[in-house]
Amino acid sequence: MPLDPPTSDGRFGEFGGRFVPETLVPACMELEAAFAEAWSDPAFRAELDGLLRDYAGRPSPLTVCDRLSTELGVQVLLKREDLNHTGSHKINNVLGQALLARRMGKERLVAETGAGQHGVATATAAALLGMACTVYMGEVDMRRQELNVFRMRLLGAEVRAAMSGSRTLKDAINEAMRDWVATVESTHYCLGSVMGPHPYPWMVRELHTVIGTEAREQCAALLGGDGLPDVVTACVGGGSNAIGIFSGFAGTRAELVGVEPAGGAAVGRGAPGVVHGSKSFLLQDEWGQVQEAESISAGLDYPGIGPEHAHLAAAGLARYEQVDDREVIEAFALLSRTEGIIPALEPAHALAWISRDREALAGRTVLLNLSGRGDKDVAQMMEHLG
Ligand SMILES: *Cc1c(COP(=O)(O)O)cnc(C)c1O
Numbered sequence: 384m385p386l387d388p389p390t391s392d393g394r395f396g397e398f399g400g401r402f403v404p405e406t407l408v409p410a411c412m413e414l415e416a417a418f419a420e421a422w423s424d425p426a427f428r429a430e431l432d433g434l435l436r437d438y439a440g441r442p443s444p445l446t447v448c449d450r451l452s453t454e455l456g457v458q459v460l461l462k463r464e465d466l467n468h469t470g471s472h473k474i475n476n477v478l479g480q481a482l483l484a485r486r487m488g489k490e491r492l493v494a495e496t497g498a499g500q501h502g503v504a505t506a507t508a509a510a511l512l513g514m515a516c517t518v519y520m521g522e523v524d525m526r527r528q529e530l531n532v533f534r535m536r537l538l539g540a541e542v543r544a545a546m547s548g549s550r551t552l553k554d555a556i557n558e559a560m561r562d563w564v565a566t567v568e569s570t571h572y573c574l575g576s577v578m579g580p581h582p583y584p585w586m587v588r589e590l591h592t593v594i595g596t597e598a599r600e601q602c603a604a605l606l607g608g609d610g611l612p613d614v615v616t617a618c619v620g621g622g623s624n625a626i627g628i629f630s631g632f633a634g635t636r637a638e639l640v641g642v643e644p645a646g647g648a649a650v651g652r653g654a655p656g657v658v659h660g661s662k663s664f665l666l667q668d669e670w671g672q673v674q675e676a677e678s679i680s681a682g683l684d685y686p687g688i689g690p691e692h693a694h695l696a697a698a699g700l701a702r703y704e705q706v707d708d709r710e711v712i713e714a715f716a717l718l719s720r721t722e723g724i725i726p727a728l729e730p731a732h733a734l735a736w737i738s739r740d741r742e743a744l745a746g747r748t749v750l751l752n753l754s755g756r757g758d759k760d761v762a763q764m765m766e767h768l769g
Contacts (some may be wrong), residue, residue, distance in 0.1 A: 385592075385630060385633055385634065386588070386626070386629070386630050386633045386691070388585065389581060389584070389585050389691075392581065393580070393581020393582065393584070393585065393661070394581075394690075395584070395690050395691040395693070395694035395695075396693075396694035396697060396698060397655075397662070397694070397697070398655075398661070398662050398663050398690035398691070398693040398694045398697075399581060399584060399661050399662060399663075399690035399691070399694070400580070400581060400657075400661050400662050400690075401580040401581040401660065401661070402580060402657050402660050402661060402662065403560075403580045403660050404564065406564050406567075407560070407563070407564055407567070407580070410563070410567045411580050411581065411582065413487070414487075414571075414582055414586075415581065415582035415586075417483060417486065417487050418483060418582055418586045418589075419582075421482075421483055421486055422589060427482065427483075427486065430482060431478060431479055431482055434478050434482070434511075435474075435475065435478060435593065438468060438478070438511065439467050439468045439474045439475070439478065440466060440467055440468055441467070441475075441593065441597070442597045442601075443462060443463045443464055443466050443467060443594075443597065444463045444466065444601075445460055445461070445462055445463070445597075445598060445601035445602070445605065446460065446461045446463055446722075446724075447460055447605070448460070448461060448721070448722050450721040450722060451717070451718065451721040451722050454717070454721055455737065455738060455741045455744075456741055456742075456744075456745045456746070457737055457741050457744045457745060457746070457747060457748075457749055458746075458747065458748040458749065459734075459737065459749050459751060460602070460605070460612060460748065460749070460750045460751070461722075461724070461750075461751055461752075461753045462594060462597075462598045462601075462628060462750060462751070462752045462753060463753055464594060464624065464752060464753055464754050464755065465724070465726065465727065465730075465753050465754070465755050465756035465757075466756075468507070469500075469503060469504050469507050470500075470727075470755055470756045470758065470759070471500055471504070471624075471727065471754055471755030471756070472591060472594060472623065472624040472627060472752075472754045472755065473500055473501050473504040473575065473623075473755075474504050474507070474508075475590055475591050475593055475594065475627070476504075476575070476587050476590045476591060476623060477494075477501070477504045477505050477507070477508040477573055477575075478508050478511075479586075479589075479590035480492075480508075480571065480573045480574075480586075480587075480590070481505075481508035481509065481511070481512050481514065481571075481573065482512070483571070484514070484571035484573070485512055485514065487571065489514075489569060489570055489571040490514060490515060490569050490570075491514060491515040491516070491517070491566070491569050491570040491571070492505055492508070492509050492514055492515070492516045492517075492570070492571055492572075492573045493516075493517045493518070493519070493559050493562045493563055493566070493570055493571075493572050493573065494516070494517075494518050494519070494559060494572070494573045494574070494575060495518070495519050495520070495552065495555040495556045495558070495559040495574070495575065496518055496519070496520050496524075496531075496535075496552075496555060496575065497520075497521070497524055497551065497552035497555065497681055497682065497684055497685065498524065498527075498528055498531065498680075498681035498682045498684075498759070499520065499524070499528040499530075499531025499532065499534070499535070500531070500682055500755070500759070501575030501576075502518035502520060502531065502535050502540070502542070503531055503534050503535055503538070504575075505518060505540070505573045505575075506518060506534070506535040506538035506539065506540035507538055508573075509538070509539065509540060510538045510539050515541075516535075516538075516539065516540040516541070517540065517541045517542075517543060517562065518535055518540050518541070518542050518543070519543050519544075519545050519555040519556075519558040519559045519562070520532065520542055520543070520544065520545065520555050521544070521545045521549070521550040521551035521552060521554050521555050522544040522545060522546050522550040523549065523550040523551055524550070524551055524552065524555070524681065525542070525544055527681065528681065530759075531759075543558070545557070545558040549675055551675070551684065552684060552685055553658075553659070553673065553685070553686060556579075556659050557659075559572060559574075560572065560659070560660075574587065575587075575621070575623070576620060576621025576622060576623040576685075576689060577591075577621055577622050577623045577626050577689035577690075577691060577692075578621045578622075578659060578660075578661060578663070578687060578688075578689045578690070579659055579660045579661060580659075580660030580661055581661070583660075584661065584689050584690050584691055587623050588623070588626045588627070588630065588691065591623050591624065591626060591627025591630070592627060592630040592631070593627070594624065594627035594628045594630075594631070594752065595627055595628045595629060595630035595631025595632060596630070596631050597631075598615075598628055598631050598632075598750060598752075599631035599632065602750065606748065609636070611632070611635055611636060611637050612632075612637055612748045612749060612750040613636075613637060613638065613744075613747040613748050613749065614637060614638045614639075614640055614744065614747060614748070614749040614750070615628055615629060615631075615632045615637050615638070615639050615640070615749075615750045615752075616639075616640040616641070616642060616733045616736065616737065616749060616750070616751050616752070617629070617641060617642070617730070617733055617751070617752035617754065618641070618642050618643075618683060618729045618730050618731075618732040618733045618752075618754060619641040619642060619643050619650075619683075619688060619692060619703065620647075620682055620683040620684075620685050620729065621685055621687070621688065621689050622641065622688055622689035622691070622692040623689070624729075624730075624752050624754040625641045625692070625752065626689065626691060626692065627752070628750070628752040629695075629701065632750075633700070637750075638702065639695070639700065639701035639702065640701065640702050640703070640704060640733075640736065641692060641696075641701055641702070641703045641704070642703070642704050642705070642706060642732045642733045642735070642736045643683070643688070643703055643704070643705050643706075643732070644676070644678030644679070644680065644683045644684075644705070644706065644707075644708070644711070644732060645678075645705045645706060645707045645708075646676060646677040646678045646707075646708070647666070647676030647677065647678045647683055647684060647685060647686065648666075648703075648705045649663070649664040649665055649666055649676075649685075649686065649687050649688035649693075650664050650688060650692065650693070650696045650703035651703060651705045652666060653665045653666045653667065653686075653687070653688070654667060655693070656671060656673075658673055658686070658687050659687065661690045662690060662693075663687050663688055663689065663690040663692075663693040664687070664688055664692075664693045664696070665686050665687040665688070666686040666687075667686075673686050673687075674686055678708065679708040679711055679712070679728055679763075680711070680727070680728035680729050680731075680732070680760070682727070682728070682729045682755075683728075683729050683732065704736045704740075706732050706735040706736050706739065710735035710736075710738070710739060711728060711731045711732050711735045712731075712764065712767050712768065713735065713738070714726075714731040714732075714734040714735035714738055715728060715731040715757065715760070715764060716764075716768060717734065717738065718731070718734055719757075724753070725756065725757035725758070725760075725761065726753055726755070726756065726757050727754065727755035727756055727757050727759065727760060728757070728760045728763075728764075729754055729755060730751065730752065730753045730754045730755060731757075733751050733752070734751060737749055737751065
């Protein structure tokens with residue numbers, strides 16, 4: 384049994400929905416209809432599959448980690464999304480949305496970005512398809528992530544600073560939505576995770592199911608018995624890479640475990656609320672004001688979580704763990720030293736959880752979605768470890 388589709392009004396259990404200004408309702412409905420139609424069109428699927436193969440480098444390999452497994456006493460398998468073009472899973476989503484936007488007759492993409500990874504991926508897809516691209520980024524993040532700002536400009540995108548609020552990711556999302564409201568005739572909003580109003584959480588999930596589908600086949604070919612790992616784990620910011628790999632194993636005996644940063648633990652410390660167009664768990668103060676998330680990895684600095692994860696957590700279909708920055712830094716070094724793979728700090732969260740819980744996991748097989756590579760993080764880690 385794969386993951387359920389949302390209800391017709393975009394709900395996963397009590398979460399999700401479409402909480403947007405009146406002016407955006409028709410745009411969301413047009414997008415939902417266009418995606419549903421494209422997703423069931425073999426020609427669209429074939430074009431996307433072709434780009435994922437010849438441009439992004441799919442299928443991504445499954446790597447058995449012998450030295451790491453010996454050190455932890457847990458058999459660890461890595462799904463290598465770090466080897467995709469642009470260095471993470473994000474390319475799966477943006478290629479799909481860019482192709483869809485072109486099919487809908489749109490000439491321009493807008494996107495939000497925090498650390499810059501989704502902005503770079505969107506600018507990449509726009510360059511490939513010859514579309515205009517505007518990326519909103521918090522002014523604080525622009526200063527922290529200069530290199531990604533330069534990359535986006537090199538790829539032909541315009542980068543605009545979000546100057547409101549804390550001038551970080553959540554403010555960039557607000558600005559991108561405002562832009563979309565004003566330009567919806569010509570513009571598609573390429574949202575970067577399984578969040579926002581319906582149909583985004585569903586659409587972005589579907590575009591990442593390729594991760595789980597491949598991993599399920601790769602595990603079946605590699606493992607004996609029923610061909611399943613005991614546990615499937617991934618880091619959770621908005622939750623797109625996690626839902627992508629979970630989708631291949633939902634309804635099986637494999638246990639699904641999402642790992643959040645302790646400083647941005649929407650499931651661990653949040654409460655139900657509405658932000659950025661949907662209802663989910665989010666970090667908020669006693670007055671219901673959204674609180675800032677804080678973690679060592681900018682890619683997980685989001686105070687909310689995708690609504691489907693809130694549903695999976697509330698229904699007991701997946702479990703969510705929290706790790707702190709120190710555990711993440713240790714995991715970052717551990718994978719580098721034992722396997723010759725420098726991970727992004729985001730998936731290092733999932734490894735940090737395996738490492739901390741290794742006694743409970745002893746002898747079991749754990750599939751970890753390695754959502755991205757660590758090149759972007761080495762300078763920061765040099766300060767901590769060097
Ligand atoms: C953006 C990013 C994430 C967080 O996004 P999700 O939607 O939670 O997957 C995780 N890992 C990497 C490498 C990223 O770039």
